[in-house]
């Protein structure tokens with residue numbers, strides 16, 4: 001799409017959002033033209049906080065389905081729209097509520113900590129939700145002698161064990177995008193002393209990156225990557241997460257250089273959301289995301305704990 005076409009769609013989307021009383025929220029992994037029309041762009045935690053705080057009547061959620069569900073749980077009185085119902089998440093799909101119930105039955109009394117990338121049914125079986133931005137704080141808020149079941153991301157779980165020194169029982173799920181960033185993808189960086197390496201803890205390369213221990217490696221959530229790049233005196237950064245974050249990094253720190261460690265790190269679910277689908281969603285009031293009240297009530301407590309822990 002060329003610049004005039006994007007600009008015309010931006011105008012159309014903004015007019016519809018105003019007419020419908022909707023706020024547009026977009027995840028950091030959305031395509032640039034969707035990020036640019038949003039009222040707020042952020043990671044899962046930031047978007048959840050925004051969804052809970054907004055006084056708009058509706059939320060057009062440009063992200064994947066579990067995120068829109070989270071917004072619907074936090075704001076049951078608002079209409080939550082997702083522009084494409086097929087925008088799922090391979091990580092969220094790696095555990096079902098039934099599998100979690102079976103796991104809990106094997107470990108009675110254990111506390112369940114779920115990464116926010118889970119379905120509403122799984123959240124309803126969860127004690128604490130977390131994002132990569134506050135996962136460490138959530139684990140550290142739980143008494144040391146308490147057994148913890150952590151799900152669904154294997155790499156984030158392993159990283160948490162390292163930084164907290166706690167032993168966790170970890171579900172063997174993974175995100176196809178982050179697991180696809182392999183140790184070999186970051187090897188070239190070792191020979192580039194002027195570049196800082198920013199790694200998302202879901203990445204398959206996170207363990208190797210931590211092992212470097214050379215002061216130039218930083219394991220960060222996407223939101224913290226942005227804070228870090230803005231405040232760092234360094235000018236060049238290699239980024240190990242989904243490539244959509246590059247747009248926001250470049251926008252927020254235009255004087256710096258950002259490069260992905262892997263051009264293949266693209267989430268096809270995030271990329272299902274387009275400006276045209278967002279326009280259609282606001283115009284035709286589709287697709288409304290709802291969560292059954294009973295499930296929502298059980299899931300809400302775990303999500304509210306996540307939103308409350310910094």
Ligand code: SF4
Nearest residue numbers: 089090091175177267
């Ligand atoms: S990048 Fe991975 S974890 Fe994030 S939405 Fe896509 S599949 Fe899910």
